[in-house]
Amino acid sequence: MPDFQTFFLFLAASLLVAITPGPGIFYIVARTLVGGRTEGLASSVGLGLGGLVHVFGGAVGISALVIASAEAFTFLKIAGALYLIWLGLKTWREARIVEPTKMQTTGVRRAFRDGIIVEALNPKTAAFFLAFIPQFVDPSANVAAQFIVLGLISVALNTSVDLVATHLAARARAGLRPLILAKMRQVSGVIMCALGATLVFARRAS
Template identity: 50%
Template sequence: MPELTPLALYLAAASVLAITPGPGIFYVAARTLAGGRREGIASSFGTGLGGMIHVLAASLGVSAIVLESSELFSALKLFGAVYLVWLGFRTFQAARLKGATGGDDGAAVGPVGPRRAFREGVLVEALNPKTAVFFLAFIPQFVNPSAGLVALQFVVLGSVSIALNTLADIVVAVVASGIQDGAAARPGLIRRLREASGGAMIALGVGLALAKHPAA
């Protein structure tokens, strides 16, 4: 298993990376502002599960196969990009529609429920090939081959990273929920925050679509 000092360095690095804004954080924020704390926390666990899919795939060598194939990488990248842009556009459009109608009713702009928020969170993370690139580039630096059980070390370290990411997402959900509650009398502010979250997801989706193959 990883030694104490490298593990401490890993925890420090993983903690910094966990609070770095990415698709998961923006989705959790948008979902919380639209559907409340329950949906935000559900989406946080969804992104966590999506991340674990990458961890397990990387430990089994599946991610390496995907990244070695420019066709597979491009396919996953485009699926993820389209999904992010669609979620971002839906979030932005819903915020504008709510601002135009001035109400909280209507399925198009209201909560989607924790289950759907969870499923969408899984897809947001699982369809992001940059997550696979990250795990394959970052975690092996802290694996100790001489200790044996390399795959198990990878899964343990990856699980720690996912736990930190999920914790950061939950904090975002709680903070966004507090903002939502505090700004209940200022619907314009909530609308602008939702629009910003939607715009950020669209931008991240476009950035993902333009991402180059790691070997390029």
């Protein structure tokens, strides 16, 4: 494991990254505004598990292989982008055709599943772990084990921030009138589509 000073720097850097608003937080807020606190929590946990795919994949070199392969990277980012855009369009459509007082949520299981898929298909997450974590790894020790431990800590911090974002978004949602809530669902759909579009333009790590 890295020495205390290096580990402290890792914690500080990871926390800074976690609290910086990014696609993950925007996605969680959007899902919470659509389905409420329960679906937001399920999405947060799903994103965390999706992040673990990249942690363990990076530890065994799978993520590195994907980042190094232009074809694999392109396939992964397009698949993730299309899935996010589909979710966004679905949310937008349902917000328009359903009466505000009768709006149906997608359900906890689907929110959980969507969170896993969205994060697991996000090549930017793989690129981040491969670029960030090795800076704090002690090359004289077991690199794979260190990668996993530091990756788990990073995912835990990100998930904790997502849970806080869920709580805040749920409180804001509770005070919204039905018509405004319907409009917010439409905005959430647009946000998901925009996040999907950003994946399309993601570049491979050079």
